[in-house]
Each structure stands twice: as structure tokens, then as C-alpha cells.
Amino acid sequence: MSATYLGIDIGTSGVKALLIDETGKIIGDATAPAVEPVRPHPGWSEQNPADWWTATLAAIDTLSKSHATQLAAVRGIGLSGHMHGATLLGKDNDVLRPCILWNDGRSAAECREMEAALPSLRQLAGNIAMPGFTAPKIAWVRKHEPEIFAKIAKVLLPKAYIRLLLSGEAVEDMSDAAGTLWLDVGKRDWSDELLAVTGLNRSHMPRLVEGTAVSGHLKPEFVARWGMSGTVVIAGGAGDNAAAACGIGAIRPGEGFVSLGTSGVLFVSNDKFRPNTNGAVHAFCHAVPDTWHQMGVILSATDSLNWLSKITGQDAATLSNAAEAQFTGPGEEIFLPYLSGERTPHNNAGARGSFIGLSHSTDQAKMAQAVLEGVTFAFRDSQRVLHDAGTRIDRLLAVGGGSKSKLWLKLIATNLDMEIALPEDGDFGGALGAARLGLCAATGADPKSVMAMPAIKTVIAPDKALSAAYSDQYARYRALYPAIEEAIRD
Template sequence: MSAAFLGIDIGTSGVKALLIDGKGRALGDATAPAVEPTRPHPGWSEQNPADWWSATLAAIDKLSKSNPQQLSQVRGIGLSGHMHGATLLGKNDEVLRPCILWNDGRSAAECAEMEAALPTLRQLAGNIAMPGFTAPKIAWVRKHEPEIYARIAKVLLPKAYIRLLLSGEHVEDLSDAAGTLWLDVGKRDWSDQLLAVTGLTRAHMPRLVDGSAPSGHLKREFVARWGMSGDVVIAGGAGDNAAAACGIGAIRPGEGFVSLGTSGVIFVSNDTFRPNTEGAVHAFCHAIPDIWHQMGVILSAADSLNWLARMTGQKPADLAGAAETQFQGPGAEIFLPYLSGERTPHNNANARGAFVGLSQSTDPARLAQAVMEGVTFAFRDCQRVLNDAGTRIDRLLAVGGGSKSPLWLRMIATNLDMEIALPEDGDFGGALGAARLGLCAATGAAPANIMTMPAIMTVIAPDRGLAQAYADQYARYRALYPAIEEART
């Protein structure tokens, strides 16, 4: 039997483990749920790292029962995980407190304090200090939990904590490290200046590697537990979005994807470091050597339609279908999708959503269309600020649950004025990207030869007949945000 490779994707709701062969074909997969995050106070989001570990073991144990022969042939493992989470460890690697997650907003004041303390912070990090990043969370702990802060020996991101338990190594890949606000992203190295703002040093940080490089080996106890043999290499891996890019093959400059998941992302790979902090663009290292990537991130994409479904007592798919049935072009209603605040381009955790233009004719189908258009305009905002950074976007593939709506994809293609490719059904998520990185680390294969794009089911072209109408509607959409924010203050 030929070699196999294992990808492990650590999410807040659970862990997925995926086996592939040397040609990247799926051999088997398993999932295990994790205990959901807790919210001790409004705006907080925390999770016990032990829950990720239990779910990781459970998922791989399932594979050992369903695919014992393939699992026994594993030669490389890759890790993917949710970014930005602050996992604080003491001197004996004990967890000091629950992990503060990516969607925790408690550290807004600390973000402002960090930027005031180091005026060059944005230039060094290539990103704005946002509450979602790791460093402001540590600044919050330093201020509000000084007894915990004093005991910090290491700060790890979620997947690095799983790596520690699997291998005994403190290591992080560059794509995930770029989301901490401690990395000089252009130089692809920790920044002593950025670390000093939170009172930390390189000694508190894990060793850095590229995502496709080896980071350590699986402990012998787990080699025996899962029936493996020999040295099993663990790759650097990737943060969840970079891992998804590896899974869908978006690793070359100009290639990217638009993700219509709970949140929304326009992701594009770059050959150089191209920050645009004024537009709240995320500029990170890719998991591939000498490649960077940018992201425009919106916090409520498909989740906006989920919210409307809850409000109307309907299913999201039914609302999208009703909107498609009655669609004749931009409607009178406009929706601002800032239900959970917004990152790109506003960097405003306190932004809030709104419907404008309601009338007696408004019904759930028209509200659904407005929601889909509002999210589409948020993607158009992301494209605008990416272009401001000099970014070239040659090709976008659509992923995520919202990509099942043909109308939504037509809206996005028309507003971005570019074709959107929809892959054939398959798993192109973080677990596949992680497995591909594990393959590269174990075999030395070139990422360009492994991380190919999937077969395309269809290509959605812009509707030229609606281009001007949508340009006019987008102008009205852009004018609403400052007016509503002024009214709220």
C-alpha cells in the first residue's frame, strides 16, 4: 500500500481529520465535535484548549477504526486551525486560562493603547491592531489578569497547541503567526518591537517554519496508538484561510477565492508584501515559502441570511430561492450587513446593520434579495481596498455554503466585474490543505505540483446589463454607512 497523509483541521465547533494518498485523492475522513465556546460577558468568546485536544484524538481514533490500513501508512501530518486565539501556557506547558478566541472583542481599548505606544505598529505588522488579533488579547490579560500574565511562559495559537501535544515541539507556521500582530510580516520573522509593546520577548514565542516545511515528528505513543510505523513528519501547516487556499490551489500570485461562509472572505495570493491598513486589509504570510496573501474580511456573510431566516421563520435556502424567483435587478431595499460589527474596510467592532428603503411592498423575498446584495456590496468594498493596495486578482473560485445560490454568485460576479468559478463538489477546506502541506513536508514535493486547482463545474459571468444599475446602488450603499454612524454617535 502506498503512503498516506493526514490533514487535521481544528475548528471551534469540532475537528476534521482527512486522509489523502500521494496523488491528493481522499481516502477517508472523520469528524468529532468540540464543546462550544463560552461567552462569560457580552463580546467575549473563550474555549478550553482541552476540548480541541479531545476532539482531535476522537477524530483520528475514528479513522483508525474506519480506515485502519490507510492510517497505518501515514508519513506526514498537516495542521490547520482557527487563527488569532491566545492560548497561554505556564513553564510546564500547563494551560493558564481558557483561550481567548478570534471573535472576542474585549480588547478594543488595548488596540488603541498599543498603536499609541508604538506609532510604527501598522508599518511593522502590516495590519491594524484589531481586537481579533492575538497581541491585544495579551495586553488585556496584562491589565486585567496580572497574576495570569506574570506566569506566561509561551503563547501558542490553537493549532500550535495541538502540535505541542502531538510532537512536544513549540512551533508555529508563518501564515498563522502573521495574525498575532507580533510578526514583521514583510520580513517573515518575529518583531522585537511589536513583542515589547505587550511586554513579551522571542522566548515567549514558538519557533517559526513555513507551512510546507517539517516542524517535528509524531510522538511514539501516538504512532503506536494509530498503528503507524517509522518517523511521521508534522508539517508547519497553516491558519484556516491559508489552508483553504492550499486546498483549493490558490497559491500563485493573483489566484484567490471568495468565501460565502458564516463570515465572508476575499482571499488573494501575492508575490510581495502589500499592506493597506487604511482599508483594514489583512496582509499575511501564505503557508507557501516566499508568498504572501491578502484578505478582505466581512463578519456577517451567509450569517446575514441566517439571521433573516430566524427573524422570518423560514430556511435560508428557501429565502434565497424566493429572491431568485422574483429577481428583476437591484431592488428599492438596501441592507448594511454589519450585524457583528465589521472588519474590512471599516474596522469598526461597533458598526451595526440596517435596512433602508422599506415600503408596503417589502416582503421576505425582497428582504432576502437586499441581504444578498448588501453582502455582495461588502465584498465589493473588499475588492476596492485590495485594488487600492495594488493587488491584481486574476481568478476567484467560490466556496462556502452561500455559493450554492446561483443568484448570489451572479450578483458577486457582476459587482466585482469578473468571472467566478464554481468547483465541482468536493472537499476543498482546511483539512485538505493541511494534508497537502503534510505531503510536502514528508516528501519534499514542491507545493506548486501538489496544490492544484479542482475541476470547475461552471463559471459565472458578470451580467453587463445590470452593471450600471448595481454601480448606482453601490454608491447609495456606500453613502449610508457614514450617515448611519453619524446618527448613532
């Protein structure tokens, strides 16, 4: 049989393993759930790294049963994973404490202290110190759990921890490393100055490689377990959003996507490093060499609709359909989608959501429309600060569960004043991007020839008749956050 390639996407809710052939066609996939994260205190979010490993083995074992011959032909593996998580290891690679996850907001004070201690932090890292990033989490551990901090031998991101167990190598790719706040993103190298602010040095960091490069090889015990033969390389891989970009083919300058998942992302690839820390833009290395990307990140996208679903007792699809059925244009109600804080553009972990403009005529459908519009306006905020950084966005594809809503896509296209392309049904997520990176690492193939864009099902155009009305509504939306900021100040 011809060679195949395996992508592994480590998420907080589970792990997905996906196989592709030499042409990039998906052969099969399997998923395994992970134990959900826990919140020991308000604003905290933690998970046991052993849960990712258990789910990884389970997903690949399932794939081995359903696609034994194809899995046995694997020559390259790529990894994708949720970013920013602080996995602390001792001298024998023992896990010192639960991983502090990307959506943990406990380290806001440490962020301020880091920026005060190193005035050049933003210039070096290309990003604001945010509680979501890895470095402030370590600063928190240093202050509040000194006995744990003293034992740290290595700090790994989630997918790097899985790589360590699969290969024995402590390695990280550039895109994931850029989200730690320890990387000089322009130079694509660890920064001694950034590390020193948190009391660490290069010995605590994994080795860096590009996402398309070989990072190590699968241990013989796993080669045997899954019926493989010969040498199986493991690619550097990518953080989840960069991996999704590889899966959807957004690796050339100006190409991007809007992701309507639990969180929301407006992602665009760049030919240069273009930070805009004033707008809380994420400026990271891409998973392919000599390429960067920017993101506007919204912490509660479909999570906002799911929240409304829980308090109304109506499922999210029913709410979205009800909003679409009565839609005529902007409503009176406005929703600020800051249920778990916000990154772009406010960088406020303490921000909270608000409904404004409620009246006796407000019903569930109107509240649902306000939620869809509020998240859309958050994307418009991200587009605005990306443009402020000099970024050109030529093409956007829509991905994620929220892209099933026709109204939501119409609102986004109208407010961004851009056509939004919706791919044919298929899997274009992190696991596919990881598999494509595994193929590149194993064969030396040019990423541009491997990471093609998918066939497009439909293109949603802006509704020009609503443009002026939504510009007015967006202006009202923008005025609300500073008006109530003092009440929600972190």
C-alpha cells in the same frame, strides 16, 4: 501500501481529519464536534482548548476505525486551524484561561493604546491593530487579568496548541503567525518591538517555520495508537484561510477565492508583501515560502442570512430561493451586514447591522435579497481596497456553504465584474490544504506540483445588463455607513 498523508483542521465547531494518497486523492475523512464557544459578556467569545484536543483525538480515532490500513500508512501530517486565538500557557504547559477567539471584540481600547505606544506598528505588522488579532487580546489580559498575565510562559494559536500535544514542540507557521500582530510580516520573523508593546518577548513565542517545512514528529504514543510505523513528520501547516487556499490551489500570484462561510473572505495570493492598512486589508504570509496573501474579511457572511432565518422562521435555503424567484435587479431595501462588527474596510468592532429602505411592500424575499446584496457589497468593498493596494486578481473560485446559492454567485460576479468559477463538488477546505502541506513536508515535493486547482463545474459570468444599476446601488450602500457611523461608534 503506499504512503498517505493526514490533514487536521481545527475549527471552533469541530475538528476534521482527512486522508490523501500520494497523488493527492482524498481517501477518507472524519469529523468530531467541539463544545461551542461561550460569550460571557457581549462581544466576548471564548473556548476551552481541551475541547479541540478531545475533538482531534475523536476525529482521528474515527478515521482509524473506518480507514485503519490507510491511516497506518501516514508519513506526514499537516495542521490547519482558526486564527488569532490567544491560548495562554503556564510554565508546565498548563492552560491558564479559556482561549480568547478570533471573533472576540473586547480589546478595541487596547488596539488604540498599542498604536499610540508604537507609531510604527502598522508598518511593521502590515496590518491595523484589530480586536480580532492575538496581541491586543494579551494587552487586555495584561490590563484586566494581571495575575494571569504574570504566569504566561507561552502564547500559542489554536493549531499550535494541538501541535504541542501531538509532538511536544511549540512551533508556528508563518501564515498563522502573521495574524498575531507580533510578526514582522515582510521579514517573516517575530518583531521585538511589536512583542514589547504587549510586555512579551521571543521566549513567549513558538519557533517559526514555513508551512511546508517539518515542525516536529508525532509522539510514539500516538504512532502506536493509530497503528502507524516509523517516523511521522508534522508540517508547519497553515491558518485556516491560507490552508483553504492550499486546498483549492490558490498559491500563485493573482489566484484567489471568495469564501461564503459564517464569515466572508476575499483572498488573493501575492508575490510580494503588499499592505494597505488604510483600507483594513489583511496582509499576511502565505503557507508556502516566499509568498504572501491579502484578505478582505467580512465578519457576517452566511451568518447574516442565518440571522434572518432565525427571526423569520424560514431556513436559509428557503429564503435564498425566494429571493431568487422574485429577483429582477436591485431592490429598494439595503442591508449593512455588520451584525458582529466589521473588519474590512471599516475596522469597527462596534459596528452593527442595519436595514434601510423598508416599506409596506417589503417581504421576507426582499429582505433576503437585501441580505445577499449587502454581503456582496461588503465583498466589493474588499475588492476596492485590495485594488488600492496594487493587487491584481486574475481568477476567483467560490467556496463555502453560501456558494450553493446561484443568485448570490451571480450578484458577486456582477459586482466584482469578474467571472467566478465554481469547483466540482468536493472538499477543498482547510483539511485538504493541511494534508497537502503534510505531503510537502514529508517528501520535499514542490508545492506548485501538489496544490493544483480542482476541476471546475461552472463559471458564473457578470450580468452586464445589471452592472450600472448595481454600481448606483453600491454607491448608496457606501454612503450609508458614514451617515450612521456616529450612532454605531465603538
